[in-house]
Amino acid sequence: MSTVKLTVNGKAVAVDVEDRTLLVQLLRDHLNLTGTHVGCDTSQCGACVVHVDGRAVKSCTMLAGQADGASVTTIEGIAKGDELHPMQAAFRDNHGLQCGYCTPGMIMSAIDIVHRHGGQLDETTVRHELEGNICRCTGYHNIVKAVLDAAGRMKVSQAAE
Amino acid sequence: MGVEGIGARVVRKEDKRFITGKGRYVDDIKLQGMTHAHFIRSPHAHAKVKKIDSSAALKMPGVVAVLTGQEIVDDKVGNLICGWAITSKDGSPMKMGAWPAMAPETVRFVGQAVAVVIADSKNLARDAAEAVVVDYEELPAVADIHAAIKAGAPQLHPEAPGNQVYDWVIGDEGATDAAFAKAANVVKLDVTNNRLAPNAMEPRAAIADYDAAEEHFTLYTTSQNPHVARLVLSAFYNIAPEHKLRVIAPDVGGGFGSKIFIYPEEMVALWASKKVGRPVKWTGDRTEAFLTDAHGRDHVTHAEMAFDANNKITGLKVKTYANFGAYMSLFSSSVPTYLYATLLSGQYNIPAIHAEVVGVYTNTTPVDAYRGAGRPEASYLIERLMETAARQLKVDPAQLRRTNFITQFPHQTPVIMAYDTGDFNASLDAAMKAIDYAGFAARKAKAKADGKLRGIGVSCYIEACGIAPSKAVGSLGAGVGLWESAEVRVNPVGTIEILTGSHSHGQGHETTFCQLVADRLGVPISQVSIVHGDTDKVQFGMGTYGSRSAAVGLTAILKAMEKMESKAKKIAAHALEASEGDIVIENGEFKVAGTDKAIAFPMVALAAYTAHNLPDGMEPGLKESAFYDPSNFTFPAGAYICELEVDPGTGKTSFVNFVAADDFGRLINPMIVEGQVHGGLAQGIGQALLEHAIYDANGQPVTASFMDYSMPRADDLPSFNLSHTTTLCPGNPLGIKGCGEAGAIGASAAVINAITDAIGKNNLEMPATPDRVWRTIHAA
Numbered sequence A: 001m002s003t004v005k006l007t008v009n010g011k012a013v014a015v016d017v018e019d020r021t022l023l024v025q026l027l028r029d030h031l032n033l034t035g036t037h038v039g040c041d042t043s044q045c046g047a048c049v050v051h052v053d054g055r056a057v058k059s060c061t062m063l064a065g066q067a068d069g070a071s072v073t074t075i076e077g078i079a080k081g082d083e084l085h086p087m088q089a090a091f092r093d094n095h096g097l098q099c100g101y102c103t104p105g106m107i108m109s110a111i112d113i114v115h116r117h118g119g120q121l122d123e124t125t126v127r128h129e130l131e132g133n134i135c136r137c138t139g140y141h142n143i144v145k146a147v148l149d150a151a152g153r154m155k156v157s158q159a160a161e
Numbered sequence B: 001m002g003v004e005g006i007g008a009r010v011v012r013k014e015d016k017r018f019i020t021g022k023g024r025y026v027d028d029i030k031l032q033g034m035t036h037a038h039f040i041r042s043p044h045a046h047a048k049v050k051k052i053d054s055s056a057a058l059k060m061p062g063v064v065a066v067l068t069g070q071e072i073v074d075d076k077v078g079n080l081i082c083g084w085a086i087t088s089k090d091g092s093p094m095k096m097g098a099w100p101a102m103a104p105e106t107v108r109f110v111g112q113a114v115a116v117v118i119a120d121s122k123n124l125a126r127d128a129a130e131a132v133v134v135d136y137e138e139l140p141a142v143a144d145i146h147a148a149i150k151a152g153a154p155q156l157h158p159e160a161p162g163n164q165v166y167d168w169v170i171g172d173e174g175a176t177d178a179a180f181a182k183a184a185n186v187v188k189l190d191v192t193n194n195r196l197a198p199n200a201m202e203p204r205a206a207i208a209d210y211d212a213a214e215e216h217f218t219l220y221t222t223s224q225n226p227h228v229a230r231l232v233l234s235a236f237y238n239i240a241p242e243h244k245l246r247v248i249a250p251d252v253g254g255g256f257g258s259k260i261f262i263y264p265e266e267m268v269a270l271w272a273s274k275k276v277g278r279p280v281k282w283t284g285d286r287t288e289a290f291l292t293d294a295h296g297r298d299h300v301t302h303a304e305m306a307f308d309a310n311n312k313i314t315g316l317k318v319k320t321y322a323n324f325g326a327y328m329s330l331f332s333s334s335v336p337t338y339l340y341a342t343l344l345s346g347q348y349n350i351p352a353i354h355a356e357v358v359g360v361y362t363n364t365t366p367v368d369a370y371r372g373a374g375r376p377e378a379s380y381l382i383e384r385l386m387e388t389a390a391r392q393l394k395v396d397p398a399q400l401r402r403t404n405f406i407t408q409f410p411h412q413t414p415v416i417m418a419y420d421t422g423d424f425n426a427s428l429d430a431a432m433k434a435i436d437y438a439g440f441a442a443r444k445a446k447a448k449a450d451g452k453l454r455g456i457g458v459s460c461y462i463e464a465c466g467i468a469p470s471k472a473v474g475s476l477g478a479g480v481g482l483w484e485s486a487e488v489r490v491n492p493v494g495t496i497e498i499l500t501g502s503h504s505h506g507q508g509h510e511t512t513f514c515q516l517v518a519d520r521l522g523v524p525i526s527q528v529s530i531v532h533g534d535t536d537k538v539q540f541g542m543g544t545y546g547s548r549s550a551a552v553g554l555t556a557i558l559k560a561m562e563k564m565e566s567k568a569k570k571i572a573a574h575a576l577e578a579s580e581g582d583i584v585i586e587n588g589e590f591k592v593a594g595t596d597k598a599i600a601f602p603m604v605a606l607a608a609y610t611a612h613n614l615p616d617g618m619e620p621g622l623k624e625s626a627f628y629d630p631s632n633f634t635f636p637a638g639a640y641i642c643e644l645e646v647d648p649g650t651g652k653t654s655f656v657n658f659v660a661a662d663d664f665g666r667l668i669n670p671m672i673v674e675g676q677v678h679g680g681l682a683q684g685i686g687q688a689l690l691e692h693a694i695y696d697a698n699g700q701p702v703t704a705s706f707m708d709y710s711m712p713r714a715d716d717l718p719s720f721n722l723s724h725t726t727t728l729c730p731g732n733p734l735g736i737k738g739c740g741e742a743g744a745i746g747a748s749a750a751v752i753n754a755i756t757d758a759i760g761k762n763n764l765e766m767p768a769t770p771d772r773v774w775r776t777i778h779a780a
Helices: A023-030 A086-093 A103-116 A123-132 A141-160 B015-019 B069-074 B122-131 B145-149 B173-181 B226-235 B264-276 B286-292 B375-393 B397-404 B424-435 B437-449 B470-475 B509-521 B549-576 B601-610 B670-689 B742-759 B770-778
Strands: A002-008 A011-017 A049-052 A055-058 A071-073 B035-041 B047-053 B063-068 B113-119 B133-138 B164-171 B185-193 B205-211 B216-221 B245-248 B280-283 B299-307 B313-325 B353-361 B453-462 B484-490 B496-500 B528-531 B583-586 B589-592 B598-600 B623-628 B637-646 B653-663 B721-724
Touching: A011 A023, A023 A049, A049 A103, A055 A103, A086 A103, A086 A141, A086 B015, A103 A123, A103 A141, A103 B015, A123 A141, A141 B670, B035 B122, B035 B264, B035 B286, B047 B113, B063 B069, B063 B122, B063 B264, B069 B113, B069 B264, B113 B122, B113 B264, B145 B313, B145 B353, B164 B173, B173 B299, B173 B313, B173 B353, B185 B375, B205 B264, B216 B226, B216 B264, B226 B245, B226 B264, B264 B280, B299 B375, B313 B375, B375 B397, B375 B453, B375 B742, B397 B424, B397 B453, B424 B437, B424 B453, B424 B637, B424 B653, B424 B721, B437 B453, B437 B637, B453 B742, B484 B549, B496 B509, B496 B549, B509 B528, B509 B549, B549 B583, B549 B589, B549 B598, B549 B601, B549 B623, B589 B601, B598 B601, B637 B742, B653 B670, B653 B742, B670 B721, B670 B742, B742 B770
Parallel strands: A002 A071, B035 B280, B216 B245, B313 B353, B496 B528, B653 B721
Antiparallel strands: A002 A011, A049 A055, A049 A071, B035 B113, B047 B133, B063 B113, B164 B353, B185 B299, B205 B216, B205 B280, B299 B313, B453 B637, B484 B496, B484 B623, B583 B589, B589 B598, B637 B653
């Protein structure tokens, strides 16, 4: 057992976990942040993507102990109160989700994609960048639309800040 | 239609919880004192279970119990059933091999459970499972259809000699033979419809909670049809009578058919929760999903089509072998028979059809309904045959289809189905226009100059869904009725709860069902909520599969609404001192037509509950229910055209354009309908290019993770070009046809027709991987 100290969605937490505990297990089982999902066992599907120190990470592929001292943001932490993150709003407005299971990971990956490309995205780039996130419902058509839409919204909201 | 009524592109009410991480899936639920189950599964495709030694595991801290297949048999938990009886051509019933929830003696596929460890945590259960020693005696196994039906093949079930489940026929053999005897041309084709793993993104999960004081079970499960689950668990598996078993299917992360069935894991969790006296949770991992979720497709077919001198089809002969895996899953028997062979007429006038379907046991995961269920196999076969025929007869593939389209409705096919309406030329016209079919030759020539092989492929599908009239399916062997129920509860302040037997696991019912209410009453959808997925709340329902929720489930809501409105009108008329026949509903008000006299809907609701001033003899309250059984299936149809390029150097396929023109009758929410088509197309294209659940000759699964099984990813797919043509379905009052499976039914043939057009060779099996395409191009 080890004590892992980290910041999750802006709050400092200290959690006693078995050494083999994965970050996703810490989030789901210990902190009850069940918005982060597990869809596979092989780091392929991306349902578990969160941000660790601002970078998209598959939380099923990182030990909780490796996140010691880090700042973790999950799907529960990106809206400002009732104001949705532009990526969340774009997924809703473009019907970028159906069953919702892959959605948190998709949104967290997509935010990272927009950041890394400075908002300069086209369809081909978005499709290539989403390779690590699997959706079985949407055929990706509306997810791609949502990410491109959000890239524009995020530029606007950054400019406003 | 109003901004939130029928036909409006309303954004989904349910999205807020999903995009903020507040969805509530089974694995998100924790109960006090909950234990965790880990199944011990056979690593062998076929073996005798000689001994299970759990002594070391039971000594480990945190281990509550290790339970075996023999114990579940001893406790008289019923064997798994198949709910659709099929009769062979010799009159004998299908041959059912016994399928206990955990195997006491013999395992017949890799992944079949033999025991379960129950422990305080998931990790402890896993650790303990490693300490359970199972002694197997391996038996010869068979995974391939052809190998399984050979003389001397390993035998799976004593009940099924020759590994044959049934040998079933449909159609008129004499008339078909006569048509072939007179044919000007005969086109022959052998096709394999590749086995697929459904892979809903949420793995299956179950939590069972037994209340000893009340002798009552609660099951949280990843189900598309919680009432059917309760019925089967109660009536056949001896878990508990229905009033002592509550089944809750909360948010469910996709189904595609795979979550229709009642699986051994739910049965074991329920049984074990009573045995250990604590709640039991099981959440599958992805490899367990590959090993134990019912697979789809897996047909091998030889077909022949006869044409007269005018290129009119005169007959069709089909022989199909269908792989059922090791056991008959819940609705498996119906898939290659009544959901497949009844669609073999496609969109065409075919005077004589004869089809024979042989069901085969193999040492593989059971096969059952997966998005489309039989209809993709039929559509793929017919549309590959049409393309092959066009090439052989040297006519344009679109024109050959037009020559043979059914244009008069209703149309009785020779294989049971009576198509009610459609306009196949209209959808083909729309698709050809959208893709500029006329300009294809020039584009192909330009691509050739660039060193690419460009192809175009047409697929004109029809399917039968909205499953459907109880009497009809009952006469064909179904063990259940296929109606739907609904209840409309108006609260005293005028808010409305709609209780439905349909189950949403991505389809957006919480939005579309509210749109009907908004349309009829003119109230905002925020005043309406949809209640589903809980057998304690909703009285009964058949659930969501077979693209039935709009055509059947929503119509049930309409029927209940009509009853509620009728009573509300009486109350309004009484309050307004007007005649009931003069009351009209507009913008949330009940008005006396042609006057300014009106009463707001909430006041009508309040009047119903205060009951101070109701018409004489009227009961208080405002709540109505309805059961709706349609008169026919619905028959969505459409034309898909795919244009793509193949790189002859690598065999890699790149999409240029994919157009889909569908006729779904009336659309409640076009945005959601389009989303259903996108997802269906992705699964159809996935089958055509990427997906294949593969076993080696000994029955070992080769593709049991996302590392090995190629799921369609964003960069494998194009954006889609969709359009709609409309003929209203006469079988339900809203004119709706099901839209959930069409994409998966029509897409794969369009892709393979396009690739074979591009490479100039007709024989190419799915999935058309670059390797396979390259070899086909370069084959002698």
